[in-house]
Amino acid sequence: MKEKQFKHKQAWVKTFFHARGFKCTPQRLAVLSVLKNSPKHLSISEIHSRVREFLPKVGLATIYRTLETLEELGLVVKVHLEDGCHSYTVVSREHGHPMVCVRCNRVFEFRECPIDRMSKRLSRKTGFAIETHFLQFLGKCQDCKR
Amino acid sequence: MKEKQFKHKQAWVKTFFHARGFKCTPQRLAVLSVLKNSPKHLSISEIHSRVREFLPKVGLATIYRTLETLEELGLVVKVHLEDGCHSYTVVSREHGHPMVCVRCNRVFEFRECPIDRMSKRLSRKTGFAIETHFLQFLGKCQDCKR
DNA sequence: AATCCAATTGAGAATTTTTTTCAATTGTAA
DNA sequence: TTACAATTGAAAAAAATTCTCAATTGGATT
Ligand SMILES: [Zn+2]
Ligand SMILES: [Zn+2]
Ligand SMILES: [Zn+2]
Ligand SMILES: [Zn+2]
Numbered sequence: 001m002k003e004k005q006f007k008h009k010q011a012w013v014k015t016f017f018h019a020r021g022f023k024c025t026p027q028r029l030a031v032l033s034v035l036k037n038s039p040k041h042l043s044i045s046e047i048h049s050r051v052r053e054f055l056p057k058v059g060l061a062t063i064y065r066t067l068e069t070l071e072e073l074g075l076v077v078k079v080h081l082e083d084g085c086h087s088y089t090v091v092s093r094e095h096g097h098p099m100v101c102v103r104c105n106r107v108f109e110f111r112e113c114p115i116d117r118m119s120k121r122l123s124r125k126t127g128f129a130i131e132t133h134f135l136q137f138l139g140k141c142q143d144c145k146r
Numbered sequence: 147m148k149e150k151q152f153k154h155k156q157a158w159v160k161t162f163f164h165a166r167g168f169k170c171t172p173q174r175l176a177v178l179s180v181l182k183n184s185p186k187h188l189s190i191s192e193i194h195s196r197v198r199e200f201l202p203k204v205g206l207a208t209i210y211r212t213l214e215t216l217e218e219l220g221l222v223v224k225v226h227l228e229d230g231c232h233s234y235t236v237v238s239r240e241h242g243h244p245m246v247c248v249r250c251n252r253v254f255e256f257r258e259c260p261i262d263r264m265s266k267r268l269s270r271k272t273g274f275a276i277e278t279h280f281l282q283f284l285g286k287c288q289d290c291k292r
Numbered sequence: 293a294a295t296c297c298a299a300t301t302g303a304g305a306a307t308t309t310t311t312t313t314c315a316a317t318t319g320t321a322a
Numbered sequence: 323t324t325a326c327a328a329t330t331g332a333a334a335a336a337a338a339t340t341c342t343c344a345a346t347t348g349g350a351t352t
Binding site for chain 4: 021022023025027028057058059060061062065
C-alpha cells in the first residue's frame with residue numbers, strides 16, 4: 001500500500017522531469033525523497049548527509065545542482081529565516097505559503113494566498129506591477145505553542 | 147535646508163543608538179547613510195565600497211557586523227531574491243513591505259500590511275501561532291513597466 | 293578638558309560555503 | 323543495443339563569512 005503509493009509518486013515525478021527536459025536520476029529522486037520525508041526544513045549539508053544514506057557517493061556539488069533544478073521546477077523552495085536563507089522544503093504544486101515553526105523547524109503549508117486578491121489594488125495604488133511575491137509565516141506550531 | 151534635515155536625522159539616529167545601548171560610530175552612520183541614499187538594494191560588497199568612499203579604511207568585517215546590528219535594530223532589512231538573499235535596504239520604522247523592482251533593483255515600500263488582519267483567521271484555522279511574517283513583492287516599478 | 297573603560301574596529305587568518313572544471317558515467321531516445 | 327547529450331563525482335578554485343586579537347574610540351564620569 002505504502003509502496004504502491006511510493007511507486008506511483010516516483011512515476012509521476014519521472015514524467016514531470018521528462019516533460020520539462022530533465023533526466024530522472026537517482027540523485028534527484030533521492031533529494032526529493034529526503035525532503036518529502038522530512039517534516040522539517042533541511043540545510044544543504046543535512047540534505048547531503050541524508051542522501052548519502054541511500055547513495056553514499058553523491059557529492060555536495062550534486063546537491064547544490066539538484067536543489068537549483070528542483071527549485072526551478074517548483075518542487076522545492078528555500079526557507080527564509082532570521083539568520084539566513086539556506087534551507088529547503090518541498091511544496092505542493094498549488095500556490096501556497098510555508099508556515100515555519102521556529103521551535104521545532106517543522107514546515108506546514110498554508111494553502112491559501114492572501115496576496116492574490118489584493119495584488120490589483122496594490123498595483124492601482126502604487127503603479128507597481130507585481131509579478132511574484134514571497135510570503136512566509138514564522139511562529140509556533142500547535143505542538144510547540146505555550 | 148537639506149543639511150539641517152541631515153543633521154536632524156543624524157541626531158535622531160544617535161539617540162536611537164544610545165537608547166538601545168549601542169555606540170554611534172562613523173562606520174554605522176556611514177552604512178546607514180549609504181543605504182538611505184540608495185534607491186536600490188545593495189549587496190555587502192557594494193555597501194563596503196560605497197562606505198569606503200567616505201571612510202577608506204573600513205574593513206569588510208565591520209560591514210558584516212554593522213549590518214547585523216542595524217538589522218537587529220530594525221533599521222535595515224535583507225532583500226530576498228530568487229538568486230539569493232544577500233542584499234540590504236533601509237526600511238521606515240512602521241511595519242511595511244518592500245516592493246522590489248527586478249529590472250532596476252529599486253526598492254519601494256508598501257506601507258500597509260495585508261497580513262495583520264488575516265493572522266487571527268489563519269491561527270484559528272490552522273492552530274499555528276504566527277509571530278512574524280516575511281512578505282516581499284517582486285515586479286516592475288512604474289518606470290520599468292513595459 | 294582629562295581620564296577611564298567597555299564597545300567597537302581593522303587587519304588578517306581561518307573557516308565555511310558555493311562554484312567551477314573536466315573526465316567518467318548514465319539516462320533515454322532511436 | 324547504440325549513441326549522445328545530460329549529469330555526476332572528485333578535486334580544485336573562488337567567494338562569502340566568521341574569528342581573533344591588539345589598537346582605537348565613543349561617551350560616561352569626573
Ligand atoms: Zn513546532
Ligand atoms: Zn501567495
Ligand atoms: Zn531569504
Ligand atoms: Zn524599476
